[in-house]
Amino acid sequence: MIEAVGLTKRYGRTVAVDDLTFTVRPGVVTGFLGPNGAGKSTTMRMVLGLDRPDTGFVLIEGKRFGELRRPLRVVGGLLDAKWVHPHRTARNHLRWLARAADLPRTRVDEVLDLVGLAKAARSPAGDFSLGMSQRLGIAGALLGDPRVLLFDEPVNGLDPQGIAWVRKLMRTMADNGRTVLVSSHLLAEMAQTADELIVIGRGRLIAQCPTAQFISEATESSVRVRTAQVERLQTALVHKGATVRHEPGALVVVGLDAAEIGEVAAAHGVVLHELSPRRGSLEEAYLRHTEDAVAHHAG
Structure with missing residues (x-):
């Protein structure tokens, strides 16, 4: 668990x-979301x-970071994927971290294999693409098999397969009872x-x-309906308390769910050609939540 209390930082x-x-x-x-x-x-x-x-202050499993005896065994983080000496190989970079944290060298090859970098273990980190650097950073975060993980933009530079892999990794870690905090601007992925x-x-x-x-409180759920009997259905839905508006070729209904709309249509002999729930993204x-918190707006 991570507990942050009254954090303030000025520059x-x-x-x-x-x-x-x-x-x-x-x-x-x-x-962990927010504008730039x-x-x-x-x-x-x-x-x-x-x-x-x-x-x-911040507590990690009840202790401040400086109080952790073996921090890499408790918390692992990826903040900057390019924070690696460019001439050091992936394996040597992780061996350096393992030695500093008193971790077994065998753990290095385990995490290299886990993140898909086993074949690139002898390559200098400076030759890595951004996606490969992200994988190496994740390997470093996992090195101590920590119970708390922090990732800052972990899928930058990854292809769709890599993004799916990171998603599965975080899901697995959380399902195993670990604490996972991830910052990203990719809202569809979040x-x-x-x-x-x-x-x-x-x-x-x-x-x-x-x-x-968060989504339901800031967005509107609606149902898109298509029928040849528009006026009859609209009158019946409004009578039931729904709000109905028109869009090209369809009605958009707010205030009733798809099942309720289907029942109203059936009761009034209306044939439906489409009944599609829409939920906010x-x-x-x-x-909507952050519109007043953006530092710079486009003109």
């Missing part, structure tokens, strides 16, 4: 993180002990991956809740 006159409090629970994948400059990377650096908050969300803007907490709740909900 000169700029407040990067402002009295931020949240909890990341084990057993779920938690998405919202303070996500600064927050993750404070969780990992790389930056010190001006006020507030909609598939994250069970819960922490959303910040201008360094402050905007929302923390299950992903489905994470992107729509995110944009």
Whole structure:
């Protein structure tokens, strides 16, 4: 578990993180969202002990990072995929990390195989594509088999197969009871991956809740209906309390679900050609929640 309480971090006159409090629970994948400059990377650096908050604190499984006796066995993080000496091979990079953390060398080849870099183990990291660098960074995060994992934009540069692999990895880690916090701008991917969300803007907490709740509270669910008997169906639906609006070739119904609309249609002898539920997207909900928290708007 990660517990952040009253985190504040300033750089000169700029407040990067402002009295931020949240909890990341084990057993779920938690998405960490916010516009550019919202303070996500600064927050993750404070969780990992790389930056010190001006006020507030972070606990990882009940301890501050500096109190962890063997930190890589407790928490693993990927913040910058290119943070590797370019002339060091993938294997030697991980061996260096393993030696510093008093981990067995056998673990190096295990994680290289796990992330799909076994054949590139002897290649210098400077020759890696961004996607390969991401895999190496993930290998480093997994090296100590930690119970808490933080990933900052882990799928950047990955192909669709790689993205699916990262999604499965995070799901497996969470299902095994680990704490997983992942930051990403790929909202469609987060909609598939994250069970819960922490959303910040201008360094402050905007929302923390299950992903489905975040979407439902900020978007409209509707049903698209096509029929040749438009007027009869519209009159019946409005009588039932629905709001009905027209779009080319169809009606859009709000206030009744698909089953209720089907029952109304059947009761009034209306033949339906389409009955398609529409639910709001994470992107729509995110944009609505963060519209006042974006540092720069396009003109």
